[in-house]
Amino acid sequence: MAEIRRDPVTGGWVIIATERAARPHDFFVSRGERKTEFCPFCEGNEDRTPAEIAAVRPLDSPPDTPGWKIRVVPNKFPALRLDQRLRVEGQGLYHTVQGFGAHEVIIESPQHLTSPTQMTRQDFQLVIQTYCDRSRALSADERLSYVLVFKNVGESAGASIEHTHSQIIAVPVMPKRVHEEMRGCEESYADGGRCLFCDILEQELREGVRVVVEDEDFAVLSPFAARFPFEMWILPKRHSTHFFELDGDLVGGLAAVLQEALGRMEVCLRDPPYNYAVHTAPVGSSQADYFHWHIELIPRVTRLAGFEWGTGFHINPMAPERATEYLRDVSEARLREKVASVSARRRGHE
Amino acid sequence: MAEIRRDPVTGGWVIIATERAARPHDFFVSRGERKTEFCPFCEGNEDRTPAEIAAVRPLDSPPDTPGWKIRVVPNKFPALRLDQRLRVEGQGLYHTVQGFGAHEVIIESPQHLTSPTQMTRQDFQLVIQTYCDRSRALSADERLSYVLVFKNVGESAGASIEHTHSQIIAVPVMPKRVHEEMRGCEESYADGGRCLFCDILEQELREGVRVVVEDEDFAVLSPFAARFPFEMWILPKRHSTHFFELDGDLVGGLAAVLQEALGRMEVCLRDPPYNYAVHTAPVGSSQADYFHWHIELIPRVTRLAGFEWGTGFHINPMAPERATEYLRDVSEARLREKVASVSARRRGHE
Numbered sequence: 250m251a252e253i254r255r256d257p258v259t260g261g262w263v264i265i266a267t268e269r270a271a272r273p274h275d276f277f278v279s280r281g282e283r284k285t286e287f288c289p290f291c292e293g294n295e296d297r298t299p300a301e302i303a304a305v306r307p308l309d310s311p312p313d314t315p316g317w318k319i320r321v322v323p324n325k326f327p328a329l330r331l332d333q334r335l336r337v338e339g340q341g342l343y344h345t346v347q348g349f350g351a352h353e354v355i356i357e358s359p360q361h362l363t364s365p366t367q368m369t370r371q372d373f374q375l376v377i378q379t380y381c382d383r384s385r386a387l388s389a390d391e392r393l394s395y396v397l398v399f400k401n402v403g404e405s406a407g408a409s410i411e412h413t414h415s416q417i418i419a420v421p422v423m424p425k426r427v428h429e430e431m432r433g434c435e436e437s438y439a440d441g442g443r444c445l446f447c448d449i450l451e452q453e454l455r456e457g458v459r460v461v462v463e464d465e466d467f468a469v470l471s472p473f474a475a476r477f478p479f480e481m482w483i484l485p486k487r488h489s490t491h492f493f494e495l496d497g498d499l500v501g502g503l504a505a506v507l508q509e510a511l512g513r514m515e516v517c518l519r520d521p522p523y524n525y526a527v528h529t530a531p532v533g534s535s536q537a538d539y540f541h542w543h544i545e546l547i548p549r550v551t552r553l554a555g556f557e558w559g560t561g562f563h564i565n566p567m568a569p570e571r572a573t574e575y576l577r578d579v580s581e582a583r584l585r586e587k588v589a590s591v592s593a594r595r596r597g598h599e
Numbered sequence: 600m601a602e603i604r605r606d607p608v609t610g611g612w613v614i615i616a617t618e619r620a621a622r623p624h625d626f627f628v629s630r631g632e633r634k635t636e637f638c639p640f641c642e643g644n645e646d647r648t649p650a651e652i653a654a655v656r657p658l659d660s661p662p663d664t665p666g667w668k669i670r671v672v673p674n675k676f677p678a679l680r681l682d683q684r685l686r687v688e689g690q691g692l693y694h695t696v697q698g699f700g701a702h703e704v705i706i707e708s709p710q711h712l713t714s715p716t717q718m719t720r721q722d723f724q725l726v727i728q729t730y731c732d733r734s735r736a737l738s739a740d741e742r743l744s745y746v747l748v749f750k751n752v753g754e755s756a757g758a759s760i761e762h763t764h765s766q767i768i769a770v771p772v773m774p775k776r777v778h779e780e781m782r783g784c785e786e787s788y789a790d791g792g793r794c795l796f797c798d799i800l801e802q803e804l805r806e807g808v809r810v811v812v813e814d815e816d817f818a819v820l821s822p823f824a825a826r827f828p829f830e831m832w833i834l835p836k837r838h839s840t841h842f843f844e845l846d847g848d849l850v851g852g853l854a855a856v857l858q859e860a861l862g863r864m865e866v867c868l869r870d871p872p873y874n875y876a877v878h879t880a881p882v883g884s885s886q887a888d889y890f891h892w893h894i895e896l897i898p899r900v901t902r903l904a905g906f907e908w909g910t911g912f913h914i915n916p917m918a919p920e921r922a923t924e925y926l927r928d929v930s931e932a933r934l935r936e937k938v939a940s941v942s943a944r945r946r947g948h949e
Contacts, residue, residue, distance in 0.1 A: 251678045251698030253772055261775040264678045264698070328601045328614045328914055341802045342795075343823050348601030348614070397910055407902050422603055424910030425611040445692075452691045473693050526910070552757050560747055560774030560876070564678050 256474035258433040258445060259426070263474045264564045271566045273517050273575050276478050276550035280363075280403035280411075280522045290412035292359035298322045302353060303383065305375050318372065319379050320356040324416070327352035335392045335421055351387055351419040355379055362413045364402055364520070366512045366588045374504040380415065380527065381500065384493035387419040388532045394423050395531050398492070403522025406549040423531060430528060431540055438539035444488050446541030449473075459569050461513065461576045466499055467506040471569035471576070478551060478567035479518060479576065481510055483544040492529035492542040507544065512588040514548055516579045522549040606824035608783040608795060609776070613824045614914045621917045623867050623925050626828050626900035630713075630753035630761075630872045640762035642709035648672045652703060653733065655725050668722065669729050670706040674766070677702040685742045685771055701737055701769040705729055712763045714752055714870070716862045716938045724854040730765065730877065731850065734843035737769040738882045744773050745881050748842070753872025756899040773881060780878060781890055788889035794838050796891030799823075809919050811863065811926045816849055817856040821919035821926070828901060828917035829868060829926065831860055833894040842879035842892040857894065862938040864898055866929045872899040 251266045289297035295313040299322045306317035329350030336347040357376045358368060365373050380398045387396045400415040401408040408414075437445035453459055453470050461481060462469035470482045483506060485499065495503065507525075514523065529542040557563050601616045639647035645663040649672050656667035679700030686697040707726045708718060715723050730748045737746045750765040751758040758764075787795035803809055803820050811831060812819035820832045833856060835849065845853065857875075864873065879892040907913050 250680065250683060253679075253696040253698065253700075253770065255694040255772070257692045257694075259775065260778075262696075262770070262772045264770075266676075266678050326616075328616050329603075341806075342607045342798055343802075344605040344607075346603040346612075348603065350603075395910075397912075405902060420603065420612070420614075420912070422605070422612045424912040425609065426911035428610075429911075448692055452693075456691075552755060560745075561776035561779070562747075562770070562774040 254474040256472070257437075257449065259429045260433060261474065261476075262562055263476055264562070265475075265568050266564060266566045267568045271478070271571075273479075276521070276548070276567070277519050278405065278521050278550045280520055281405050288361055288410070288412050290356045290410060290414060291361050292317070295320070298354075298356075299325060303379070303386075305379065315359070317359060319358075319375055321379065321383060322354050322356065324352040324354050329418065329420065331390070331419075346421055349421050350393065351417065353383060353417040355383070355415045355417065357413045357415065363411050364413060364511065364515065366508055366515055367413070368508075370501070370504060370508065373508055374501045376415070377495075377500050377504045377507070380417075381493045381495050383417050384491075384527075384529070387417065388491075388493060390419070391533060393419045393421055393532050395420050395427060396493075396529070397424070397526060399524060399526035401524050403549065406522035406524050408522075427528065427531065431531070431537065434539045434541070435537075444539055444541050446484060446543065447488050450484060450486060459573050461573050462506055462509050464502065464506060466502045469506060469510045471573045473569065475565055475567075475569040475572070476563040477547050477549075478565060479514060479548045479572045480565075480569070481514070481546040481576075483507055483510060483546065484541065485543075488538075488541055490530045490538050490540050490542065492527050508588055509584070510546060512584050513576045513579045514546070516583045516587050517575050518548055518550060523547060524549065604824040606822070607787075607799065609779045610783060611824065611826075612912055613826055614912070615825075615918050616914060616916045617918050621828070621921075623829075626871070626898070626917070627869050628755065628871050628900045630870055631755050638711055638760070638762050640706045640760060640764060641711050642667070645670070648704075648706075649675060653729070653736075655729065665709070667709060669708075669725055671729065671733060672704050672706065674702040674704050679768065679770065681740070681769075696771055699771050700743065701767065703733060703767045705733070705765045705767065707763045707765065711761075713761050714763060714861065714865065716858055716865055717763070718858075720851070720854060720858065723858055724851045726765070727845075727850050727854045727857070730767075731843045731845050733767050734841075734877075734879070737767065738841075738843060740769070741883060743769045743771055743882050745770050745777060746843075746879070747774070747876060749874060749876035751874050753899065756872035756874050758872075777878065777881065781881070781887065784889045784891070785887075794889055794891050796834060796893065797838055800834060800836060809923050811923050812856055812859050814852065814856060816852045819856060819860045821923045823919065825915055825917075825919040825922070826913040827897050827899075828915060829864060829898045829922045830915075830919070831864070831896040831926075833857055833860060833896065834891065835893075838888075838891055840880045840888050840890050840892065842877050858938055859934070860896060862934050863926045863929045864896070866933050866937050867925050868898055868900060873897060874899065 251264050254263050292315045301312045303321040304317045305319040310316040329348050329352050331351050333349040335349045338345045384396050396419045398417050434445045459471045472482050525546040527544050530537045530540040604613050642665050651662045653671040654667045655669040660666040679698050679702050681701050683699040685699045688695045734746050746769045748767050784795045809821045822832050875896040877894050880887045880890040
């Protein structure tokens with residue numbers, strides 16, 4: 250029979266339907282990639298994007314020319330812009346903030362790759378480093394409240410371009426889900442003087458049934474109240490509030506563990522569309538040490554029905570303990586093939 | 600430029616991208632209806648569903664035989680069942696409730712219709728009455744906390760069967776979104792001694808720019824902080840806490856106004872997939888008179904990206920004021936054709 254589980258962080262409830270024994274192939278969904286002739290993100294097409302904000306490229310190479318490894322450009326149709334004046338307006342019951350903020354695109358490779366599992370470890374490490382650098386740079390603007398790093402892969406997951414890229418949105422208000430997570434962590438800290446995510450990690454690593462990947466510095470969990478089949482959280486084991494404080498060694502470690510989590514997911518679900526988002530503490534909340542940054546990874550393999558919208562109450566037909574088994578059971582050989590094969594092919598081209 | 604707007608009820612923020620002038624045809628999405636040979640919801644196939652819980656049928660007609668107008672049956676794969684014992688368990692940080700609750704399907708017509716706009720006013724009134732009756736019946740069980748009535752139309756909106764139907768899920772816990780709405784209303788009531796939705800109605804009817812339909816008893820608004828293009832809220836003008844308290848005259852009135860809202864949406868967006876859900880006060884909350892029931896209607900015409908999941912922060916490319924104009928501009932002739940044509944055809948068959 251089903252179980253109704255409570256997310257200890259947000260207090261949300263999820264129905265975990267355990268009765269029907271779902272299997273990974275019940276969730277195969279195509280990424281729906283469009284093969285287009287022209288890709289504005291490929292090397293050589295730098296003039297087809299707005300001008301670079303930042304890049305990883307040789308010191309002597311001019312901006313917006315070939316030779317780069319990573320480019321950061323403003324979104325072509327930004328929802329928000331930093332050159333707007335921050336202006337808050339009220340009208341009766343309503344509050345409005347003018348479109349102040351930032352909306353950036355991180356182009357992660359000069360080559361037309363479509364997932365980070367196709368990158369070398371070293372190249373993906375540069376991507377993670379760029380997430381940190383841009384987060385730190387935007388967090389210096391005190392008018393901003395939150396910096397969100399996220400990635401969409403596959404058309405049905407919201408990606409309009411298949412060339413591997415991530416986005417950063419920085420906003421002058423506090424997003425609701427972050428507010429909920431912060432509140433849950435703050436209440437828990439007030440009660441017991443401990444970080445809720447540290448407690449979750451301790452319980453999960455002791456019980457082991459929802460641990461997909463673990464190494465010295467990171468753990469990948471399928472969360473107890475997973476809203477989606479094969480949802481995963483990637484957490485640093487040592488308590489850390491702000492994602493952008495990730496230090497040198499851990500950048501490589503995160504790249505490795507995230508590639509492994511993505512690789513296991515891609516083998517298990519045959520390259521599904523997916524999203525991940527970095528959940529970090531708000532800008533300037535140096536006091537918020539009750540929060541523990543993490544990455545939430547969601548394969549987009551089910552459709553949301555009216556029920557979910559109506560209530561914020563999800564039905565997940567795949568128990569996270571079973572998802573963990575499937576993800577762990579991916580053989581080393583298939584994992585190496587998935588995560589390393591394109592790297593090998595790429596080496597051939599270079 | 601974009602605006603960031605705050606939902607006065609939940610406190611959530613939405614980016615309303617007003618810069619790109621979106622038009623309805625930017626949002627045309629197919630309902631993705633599967634023409635299958637066999638429909639278990641059609642008259643004559645009563646043995647292909649679980650046995651009736653309730654029905655609208657002649658007094659002398661036995662259950663699970665033809666002759667009905669509406670049937671209510673348990674979901675074939677229910678996520679929750681009332682014959683389970685209510686059992687709450689804790690394990691470390693985690694809380695679980697066993698799969699206690701109800702999951703029912705309301706089959707809204709003996710004929711193979713695919714949207715309520717194809718029904719006569721009288722028949723759709725029976726559907727609304729059935730929503731009320733089942734809500735009231737389930738709300739009598741004190742072990743339940745919440746009764747949710749919702750409808751999915753179109754495969755991409757979560758409907759696996761196209762024959763027009765709704766669902767009811769009754770749960771022993773409080774859904775998060777309802778909790779947020781209740782809290783927003785309670786805080787507002789504590790501040791000003793007034794219902795927040797009554798205040799919203801007053802401001803909206805005075806300003807007029809987001810009012811899609813209005814009659815003596817109901818208003819259909821495109822909400823100020825609409826999360827989705829063409830999102831609509833249907834509200835009773837007179838304050839009312841529990842949906843199931845809807846009295847006789849208003850049942851017909853709600854059927855009429857909901858059919859009109861659906862008809863305008865279907866003309867404007869060419870029969871999109873959609874969901875609606877009744878937001879009502881929790882079971883047994885007789886004291887919660889600060890809450891005002893309403894229906895939220897969401898055409899499913901955009902894809903959610905990682906950003907929305909990561910933050911609960913939506914980007915809506917269609918300002919609700921513009922959506923209101925498009926929805927209001929639907930001509931009476933096209934509206935009559937959409938909402939009445941099948942009724943006429945049906946009369947021919949009867």
